[in-house]
Amino acid sequence: MITETRAHTVLDSPIGPLTLVAEGDALCGLYMNVQRHRPPGETFGVHDPGAAPLGAAAEQLTAYFAGELTGFDLPLAMHGTEFQRRVWAALREIPYGETITYGELAREIGNPTASRAVGLANGRNPVSIVVPCHRVVGTTGLTGYGGGLERKRFLLDLESRTESPDEARLF
Template sequence: MEPTHAVLDSPIGPLTAVVIDGGLSGLYMDKQRHRPAEETFGAPTENRETFAAVAEQLDAYFAGDLTEFDLPLNMRGTPFQSRVWAALQEIPYGQTITYGELAVEIGKPSASRAVGLANGKNPISVIVPCHRVVGSTGDLTGYGGGLERKRHLLDFERKTLGAALF
């Protein structure tokens, strides 16, 4: 099946959602590092049903009502990237992990640099939460969508969690 895409509004700017074979294969911010060429996204869809669940879950996330996404994903990458991307999905909402800790999680403790590269190539921003990975000192480091967006997403999640505690 050919890819199709739709541009969705969000508090962090427009997000281009790409679906292939019924699964979300990309969610890209504008001006995102490693963003594929537009022509790889396929035709814009006229069928909004294809993207309804993605839009609904993103709206619920940005409203502070959803902490875990449940969408069919169709991510394409190397076996190593796939392991990293699967591990990203296990990082709890509002929490962070270092690149080194993530490398240990996937059984490759000396591969923190490779984990960082795979993290940077994550094709599904926000939903596969690469923004929850920080440097070894806890500092915010590289983010394909820019550090300002990374800070916004982490602050938003922590604020939402804090509000839920009371």
């Protein structure tokens, strides 16, 4: 459903085009061009790169991909269940360059037997990268990622500085 308060823009990035969606003055979506659970484009609102906070989000993402920013400071409007919002809030606490397992994240939110539910909520994160769902891994290493494992690996490598961020480009 299109709302009058929604606007979007598309930002080119090293992992391909990113669609940024604003609702009022808050970022409510950040989607990769190939992403599981990507909403239909007609829900993104009008194309308006100047809408708040799309300019600030684009600037911060550009700095992040250049290796110059380790944390985002953007107003967010994330719509989901109470459980999903708890998981998404916990994701924002995972430090830059670090990873956590689904089981550890479940324990962090006080629900130690909910690692599968945590994984499902993680996969429904509407503001990927800014809310770093890529920092959650399985106990045996990398597991699924809504944007594809190659993008997850790219983001983790970027944060661990194993690649030169200025030259690295996935797509």
